[in-house]
Amino acid sequence: MDSLCPVMPFVPFIALMQSVVEFDNVGLRYGAGVETLTDLSFTLYPGSFHFLTGASGAGKTSLLKLLYLAHRPSRGAIRMFGHDASTLPRDCLPGLRRRIGVVFQDFRLVPHLSTFDNIALPLRIAGVQEKDLRGTVAEMLAWIGLTERADARPATLSGGEQQRVAIARAVIGRPEMLVADEPTGNVDPEMARRLLQLFASLNKLGTTVVVATHDIHLLQEIEGAQMMRLDKGRLSDPTGSLRHPPRPLVLEN
Amino acid sequence: MLLDFALPAHDRKLIPEGRLSGPMPWVIAIMLFLTLLVAAGGLTLAEAARQGGQDFARQVTVQIIESDPAQRAAQRAAVTRTLRKLDSIAEVKPVPDAQVRALLEPWLGTGVIDADVPVPALVDVRFASVPTAETIEIMHMMGGTDIQAARLFQRRVALDALLGGIVGFIVAAFVIITVGGRFAAVEPGLLSGAHFPYYGWAVLALIPLAVMALAMLMARMTVISALKRML
Known part of the structure; x- marks a missing residue:
C-alpha cells in the first residue's frame, strides 16, 4: 500500500511550524445539488484550538468530514500534514487518518466490542502490540471513570458514558489533529469541563483541536481558542485568526 | 454430442442396451435423487432466509409453562432480569397476560379464558445484531x-x-x-x-x-x- 504513497520524513510539524491543514478555495457539493460548503480558505497550525460554530445545516459536519478525510472536496485543494489530500491516492489515506482522532456526534462505537476493545481499536489498527496497549487503555478507562465498565457493551452504557468512550477512543493514539462533533452534548457540565480539559491537555502537547459545537460559551473554557463560524456553507472569521493566524506555538527541545 | 444418440439400429446392436439392468442406472438414480434433495433443500432454505431471515434470526420468544400464577410471574421476572444482563440481547419485552389471552382467543373462544385458566407466560427477546x-x-x-x-x-x-x-x-x-x-x-x-x-x-x-x-x-x-x- 505504502509503496505508492509519498514518503514524508517523520519530523514533528510543530517543530517545522508547518500548517497541519490548509484549505484553499474549497467547495463541497453532494451529487448535483447546490454547494454545501463554498469558498473555504483557512490554515490550521499545530497547537491551535478552534471551536466551529454555526446554525444547524450551516455545514459544520460537512466541514468536519473534509477534515477527517471522509470526503474529498468538489473543488479547491486541501493540504494535510504536508500532503495534497485532494489528490492523494486512496490507498495512501489510511496513513493520514491514523494521525487524526475523530469524535463522531453519534459516537459510532462498535456495538459488539467491549468498552476496553472500543478504546483500544485505533491502537490495534495501528499495529500496537497487545502487551503495549493494555496499560494505556487501562489508564484511559480510569481517566474517564469507566474502569468498572471495561467489559460492558455500548448498548448497556448511558449516552454520557458512550460519549466518554468515543472521546477516549479518539485521543488514545495521541493524534496530531483532533476533530470532535458536539463532544459535550450528552454529558453533565462537570464532565464537559473535564473533557475540554483533556482536549486542552492534548492541545498543549501540540495536537490541533477542532470542536464543532452549538454552545459558544465553551469558547471561554479554553484560553486562546479561536472561533470558526459557518453561515450557509461560508466561513466567517470573527477573531480574524484563520487568515492571519497568531504565531504558532514552538516547542523547544 | 446429442447426435451420438441417433445411431442406426445395426450399430446399436453392437453393444446390448440394458433396461435398468446392472448397477450403473441405480447408482446414478440414487446420486441424482440425493443431489436434487440437497439442491431443493438449499434453495428452500435460501428463500426462507431471504424472505424472513433477519427478523427470524434476531427474535425469539421464551415460553414459561407453570400452572401457579404467582410462580409463573416470578419465573417470568427472573428470566427477564437474567436476559437483560446479557450483552448479546438488545431488547427483552415480557408479553402482558392480556395479550397472551387475546392471542389464544381465536382457538379457544372469546370469554373462555379467565384468570383461572393457566396460560403460558411469554417473553419476547431481540438479539443485538x-x-x-x-x-x-x-x-x-x-x-x-x-x-x-x-x-x-x-x-x-x-x-x-x-x-x-x-x-x-x-x-x-x-x-x-x-x-x-x-x-x-x-x-x-x-x-x-x-x-x-x-x-x-x-x-x-x-x-x-x-x-x-x-x-x-x-x-x-x-x-x-x-x-x-x-x-
Whole structure:
C-alpha cells in the first residue's frame, strides 16, 4: 500500500511550524445539488484550538468530514500534514487518518466490542502490540471513570458514558489533529469541563483541536481558542485568526 | 454430442442396451435423487432466509409453562432480569397476560379464558445484531486499510464456514455409514460392486475445506468491494 504513497520524513510539524491543514478555495457539493460548503480558505497550525460554530445545516459536519478525510472536496485543494489530500491516492489515506482522532456526534462505537476493545481499536489498527496497549487503555478507562465498565457493551452504557468512550477512543493514539462533533452534548457540565480539559491537555502537547459545537460559551473554557463560524456553507472569521493566524506555538527541545 | 444418440439400429446392436439392468442406472438414480434433495433443500432454505431471515434470526420468544400464577410471574421476572444482563440481547419485552389471552382467543373462544385458566407466560427477546458494514466503516475512518478489514471478516467467515462444514460432514458421514450398511445387507446382484471406497472419505473431507476457502474469498471480495465505494 505504502509503496505508492509519498514518503514524508517523520519530523514533528510543530517543530517545522508547518500548517497541519490548509484549505484553499474549497467547495463541497453532494451529487448535483447546490454547494454545501463554498469558498473555504483557512490554515490550521499545530497547537491551535478552534471551536466551529454555526446554525444547524450551516455545514459544520460537512466541514468536519473534509477534515477527517471522509470526503474529498468538489473543488479547491486541501493540504494535510504536508500532503495534497485532494489528490492523494486512496490507498495512501489510511496513513493520514491514523494521525487524526475523530469524535463522531453519534459516537459510532462498535456495538459488539467491549468498552476496553472500543478504546483500544485505533491502537490495534495501528499495529500496537497487545502487551503495549493494555496499560494505556487501562489508564484511559480510569481517566474517564469507566474502569468498572471495561467489559460492558455500548448498548448497556448511558449516552454520557458512550460519549466518554468515543472521546477516549479518539485521543488514545495521541493524534496530531483532533476533530470532535458536539463532544459535550450528552454529558453533565462537570464532565464537559473535564473533557475540554483533556482536549486542552492534548492541545498543549501540540495536537490541533477542532470542536464543532452549538454552545459558544465553551469558547471561554479554553484560553486562546479561536472561533470558526459557518453561515450557509461560508466561513466567517470573527477573531480574524484563520487568515492571519497568531504565531504558532514552538516547542523547544 | 446429442447426435451420438441417433445411431442406426445395426450399430446399436453392437453393444446390448440394458433396461435398468446392472448397477450403473441405480447408482446414478440414487446420486441424482440425493443431489436434487440437497439442491431443493438449499434453495428452500435460501428463500426462507431471504424472505424472513433477519427478523427470524434476531427474535425469539421464551415460553414459561407453570400452572401457579404467582410462580409463573416470578419465573417470568427472573428470566427477564437474567436476559437483560446479557450483552448479546438488545431488547427483552415480557408479553402482558392480556395479550397472551387475546392471542389464544381465536382457538379457544372469546370469554373462555379467565384468570383461572393457566396460560403460558411469554417473553419476547431481540438479539443485538452485528452490523458488519458499520464496523467496516468505523475501522476505515480510523485508518484501517482495506486489507485489514477484509482479513478480519475473512477470519470470521472462515470460522463460521468451518464450523458449519464440520457439522455437515458429521451428519453426512452418519448418513453415508448408515445407508452403506443398508446397501451391504441388500441381496447381492442388484448393487454388487457398489460400495463407498475408503479414499472417498478423504475426498469428502476436502469439500468443507473447499467451501471454507470459497466463503473466505467471497467475504474478501465483498468487504473490499464495499470499501472501494468509500473514500
